[in-house]
Amino acid sequence: MNEAAIELRGAGKTFGRVRALDDLNLSLRAGELTALLGPNGAGKTTAIGLMLGLLQPSAGMVRVLGGDPRDARTRTQVGAMPQESALPPALKVREVVALFARMYPAPLPVEEALALADLLPLAGRRAGALSGGQARRLAFALAVVGNPAVLYLDEPTAGMDAGSRQAFWAAAERMKAAGKTILLTTHYLEEAERTADRVVVMNAGRILADGTPEQLRGSIATARVRFTSDLVLAELRNLPGVEAAESDGHGHATLTTRTPEALVTALVQSGTSFAELEVTRASLEDAFMNLTARHSA
Numbered sequence: 001m002n003e004a005a006i007e008l009r010g011a012g013k014t015f016g017r018v019r020a021l022d023d024l025n026l027s028l029r030a031g032e033l034t035a036l037l038g039p040n041g042a043g044k045t046t047a048i049g050l051m052l053g054l055l056q057p058s059a060g061m062v063r064v065l066g067g068d069p070r071d072a073r074t075r076t077q078v079g080a081m082p083q084e085s086a087l088p089p090a091l092k093v094r095e096v097v098a099l100f101a102r103m104y105p106a107p108l109p110v111e112e113a114l115a116l117a118d119l120l121p122l123a124g125r126r127a128g129a130l131s132g133g134q135a136r137r138l139a140f141a142l143a144v145v146g147n148p149a150v151l152y153l154d155e156p157t158a159g160m161d162a163g164s165r166q167a168f169w170a171a172a173e174r175m176k177a178a179g180k181t182i183l184l185t186t187h188y189l190e191e192a193e194r195t196a197d198r199v200v201v202m203n204a205g206r207i208l209a210d211g212t213p214e215q216l217r218g219s220i221a222t223a224r225v226r227f228t229s230d231l232v233l234a235e236l237r238n239l240p241g242v243e244a245a246e247s248d249g250h251g252h253a254t255l256t257t258r259t260p261e262a263l264v265t266a267l268v269q270s271g272t273s274f275a276e277l278e279v280t281r282a283s284l285e286d287a288f289m290n291l292t293a294r295h296s297a
């Protein structure tokens with residue numbers, strides 16, 4: 001059933017003295033949409049480069065659909081949307097898509113690829129005349145027109161306006177429903193969270209976290225609970241689920257926890273009088289920033 005469509009085992013990549021990827025182990029199941037997140041330089045594009053067969057691993061192995069990513073048979077089953085793509089400026093949008101379709105054994109109808117990328121109204125425009133966000137949509141059309149089993153999308157929504165983003169995610173949903181294995185990189189965690197089956201967080205060439213969006217939220221999302229009371233630091237630390245506690249000496253306490261409800265319930269049940277209660281949830285974005293910052297040497 002859901003066997004690995006993409007597999008990296010002990011994969012490493014160095015560029016001179018730069019270790020871009022270090023012992024990467026990743027197994028992506030067929031039909032899943034995985035979001036690869038991480039700060040600039042984390043190694044996301046390099047990982048995609050290995051999976052596309054554009055780069056040779058310095059260590060370990062990479063298999064795509066059971067084969068070597070550089071084999072012609074594998075390549076015709078893979079579509080990619082690079083971070084930057086050079087488009088032939090004089091050709092019209094429809095012509096560029098038709099040109100790409102010819103490179104694949106069983107492509108989608110050109111009109112269908114144009115529709116998926118929300119490009120039908122722009123099909124007659126020269127590629128060189130497209131705006132940045134429109135050019136991203138054309139790059140998406142080129143990635144899907146071959147009707148590939150595996151799709152790599154490197155920051156697909158970068159530069160897109162809100163409407164284009166929405167259209168993009170709707171198209172990604174449709175590709176997923178059609179059974180495609182999709183790996184995309186993004187800096188927009190909240191956006192990816194809605195559609196991704198799985199989120200992999202990378203930093204400095206390594207995987208920091210890997211799971212469903214819910215699991216990721218559960219493992220890294222924290223809340224801050226503030227109040228004033230007579231409790232001393234040791235008592236604050238004893239409250240359930242407290243990960244960090246601070247007290248300013250005037251009774252103002254700031255606690256960090258993943259389970260603010262349990263903490264506040266225990267506080268109430270303890271009978272301690274407290275005031276100025278304030279609970280703020282860190283957004284997943286904040287939690288993700290903390291996670292990657294903590295691991296940056």
Ligand SMILES: Nc1ncnc2c1ncn2[C@@H]1O[C@H](COP(=O)(O)OP(=O)(O)OP(=O)(O)O)[C@@H](O)[C@H]1O
Nearest residue numbers: 015018019020038039040041042043044045046047
């Ligand atoms: N061809 C190359 N030569 C030298 N260093 C490289 C090369 N390609 C990538 N690197 C380095 O490898 C590291 C990982 O880069 P990579 O492009 O994979 O990161 P990324 O996670 O995709 O970042 P971004 O979010 O900025 O796209 C960086 O330190 C980068 O400078």
